[in-house]
Amino acid sequence: MKESEMVAEKAGYRSVIGAGDYWWKTIRAGEVFRIHDLEGNQAADTLFYKAGDLAERYSASDTIKKQGALYLTAGSKLISNRGNVLLEIVADTCGRHDTVGGACSRESNTMRYALEKEPMHACRDSFIRGVQEMGGGIVDITCNINFFMNVPVTPAGELSFADGISAPGRYVEMRAMMDVVALISNCPQLNNPCNGWNPTPVEVLIW
Amino acid sequence: MNQVIYKVELTGAGMWSKVIGKGKILKLTDLEGGANAGMMLYNAEQRTERYNMPDTLKGQQVFYLRQGLCLHTDMGRLVASIVEDTVGWHDAICGASDCEEVKVKFGGLSYQDGRNDWHRSGRECFLIELAKWGMGERDGMPNLNFFSKVVTDEEGNLRYVPGNSEAGDSVSLRLEMDALVVMNTCQHPLAPGGEYVPKPILLEVFEGAAVGDDDECLLSHPENARAFLNTVDYHELKASL
Numbered sequence: 001m002k003e004s005e006m007v008a009e010k011a012g013y014r015s016v017i018g019a020g021d022y023w024w025k026t027i028r029a030g031e032v033f034r035i036h037d038l039e040g041n042q043a044a045d046t047l048f049y050k051a052g053d054l055a056e057r058y059s060a061s062d063t064i065k066k067q068g069a070l071y072l073t074a075g076s077k078l079i080s081n082r083g084n085v086l087l088e089i090v091a092d093t094c095g096r097h098d099t100v101g102g103a104c105s106r107e108s109n110t111m112r113y114a115l116e117k118e119p120m121h122a123c124r125d126s127f128i129r130g131v132q133e134m135g136g137g138i139v140d141i142t143c144n145i146n147f148f149m150n151v152p153v154t155p156a157g158e159l160s161f162a163d164g165i166s167a168p169g170r171y172v173e174m175r176a177m178m179d180v181v182a183l184i185s186n187c188p189q190l191n192n193p194c195n196g197w198n199p200t201p202v203e204v205l206i207w
Numbered sequence: 208m209n210q211v212i213y214k215v216e217l218t219g220a221g222m223w224s225k226v227i228g229k230g231k232i233l234k235l236t237d238l239e240g241g242a243n244a245g246m247m248l249y250n251a252e253q254r255t256e257r258y259n260m261p262d263t264l265k266g267q268q269v270f271y272l273r274q275g276l277c278l279h280t281d282m283g284r285l286v287a288s289i290v291e292d293t294v295g296w297h298d299a300i301c302g303a304s305d306c307e308e309v310k311v312k313f314g315g316l317s318y319q320d321g322r323n324d325w326h327r328s329g330r331e332c333f334l335i336e337l338a339k340w341g342m343g344e345r346d347g348m349p350n351l352n353f354f355s356k357v358v359t360d361e362e363g364n365l366r367y368v369p370g371n372s373e374a375g376d377s378v379s380l381r382l383e384m385d386a387l388v389v390m391n392t393c394q395h396p397l398a399p400g401g402e403y404v405p406k407p408i409l410l411e412v413f414e415g416a417a418v419g420d421d422d423e424c425l426l427s428h429p430e431n432a433r434a435f436l437n438t439v440d441y442h443e444l445k446a447s448l
Contacts (some may be wrong), residue, residue, distance in 0.1 A: 001435050004401065010254050011431070043430055054345065055343070055345050056344075057343045059289035059300055059302070059347075059349075060260070060302075060349055061260075061300065061302025061303070061349035062302060063304075064300055064301060064302075064365070064445075065300075065301040065365075065396045065397055066301055066308075067366065068364060068365045068366075068397070069360050069363050069364060070300070070364075070365060070399065071362075071363040075439045081344060081347055082305075082344075083307055083308075100260065100261060100264055100270075101251055101261055101264075101265055102259070102260070102261020102262060102265070103261070103284070105262075105268075105281065106285075106396050107281065107282045107283030107437070108259075108262045108265075108266070108279075108281070108283050109283075109428050109431060110278065110437060111282045111283045111434040111437065112265065112266055112430055114433075115433060115436065115437075124281075137255075137348055138343060138382065139255055139345045142347075142348060142350065143259075143261050143349055152361075153270045153363070154270075154359075155252050155358055155359065155360055155361070157269055157270040157271045157296070158264065158268060158269065158270070159268050159269055160268055161265065189257055203442070
């Protein structure tokens with residue numbers, strides 16, 4: 001846990017992302033980017049790309065293996081598929097963020113819950129619209145970070161989607177180490193506790 | 208086991224990619240102990256559909272793979288099932304080594320100095336094989352590392368477990384769709400440094416058999432059974448009369 005000294009009122013950019021919406025924006029090297037869990041226990045599914053080059057992107061496996069750590073918190077680096085640091089987490093009042101749970105999709109909802117769940121809105125559809133606007137396609141959607149989501153893994157190798165450990169007003173903040181594009185799907189999932197069974201807005205701020 | 212229809216020995220730090228048909232069995236054998244087989248899988252006819260680490264793990268509530276579990280794609284379908292396994296733990300998290308890591312751990316050995324014993328990384332081997340199918344960096348995803356074990360503590364600190372696989376250990380995958388299988392035998396990214404000794408693997412493909420109602424993999428989790436139904440739909444819809 002590490003609190004930030006940044007003042008929200010002085011942020012150069014602020015925007016609220018409704019549940020089920022997507023958002024993307026370029027963050028310049030040196031800028032500080034915060035995701036603010038306004039009402040608590042809201043999974044913010046997030047991908048990062050090098051600005052101007054979709055082929056270099058956040059990589060879950062590179063981030064995990066290079067730091068020998070499964071979860072993200074203050075001090076964690078977000079590492080690309082080319083081994084470069086895209087951003088570094090500089091403040092975190094939640095304490096743990098997921099790297100292996102990925103995004104929900106209409107297709108995976110049929111596998112996980114029931115074939116009849118296919119019509120329900122899911123993160124991957126939001127990611128698809130986001131990367132299409134950015135000039136990319138479905139291959140650019142890789143294994144994302146789930147900020148504020150709790151996916152504990154036991155030493156015996158069991159994995160679960162547990163009740164969130166976030167709460168209203170908690171935030172995670174990171175400094176861009178190169179020009180990056182952030183793409184967020186504010187998760188609409190209603191079938192598991194990742195959003196506390198009630199998807200809510202998150203706010204993004206940039207200094 | 209049914210008749211073997213293909214057999215090749217992959218040298219240590221070797222690479223390989225082929226399309227294997229639905230129903231066939233891909234068997235990997237660790238010949239000397241301590242091998243690592245990095246693998247990515249793609250639907251052969253629509254390669255944007257691919258093995259998906261998160262869906263595989265959350266669908267089966269596991270952090271690793273073993274006999275009785277399935278490999279899921281991003282389309283709610285199965286690409287393969289693990290029908291035989293003498294190892295019991297295969298890493299699904301840590302991806303592939305890169306050139307920088309291999310150089311730092313093993314000191315670096317160029318082709319000029321080492322000829323075909325030179326040091327390779329999993330990442331470059333994947334990129335070389337992917338290119339032969341018109342694919343590249345944007346097609347990379349967290350790969351499987353057969354024969355390697357990485358565990359976590361409650362705080363998420365990872366630890367590589369040496370000696371997970373012994374000489375003669377094997378794992379067999381039944382392909383659930385025609386799949387492009389891309390592999391290399393570079394060392395696991397968290398394997399200890401020191402001497403550079405990537406290990407060989409025997410790769411065999413066997414004719415398979417129909418999937419029975421009592422199939423261990425499909426019965427192990429209702430998620431696998433539903434993904435299998437999606438896979439059956441996919442094949443029935445595209446089958447010609």
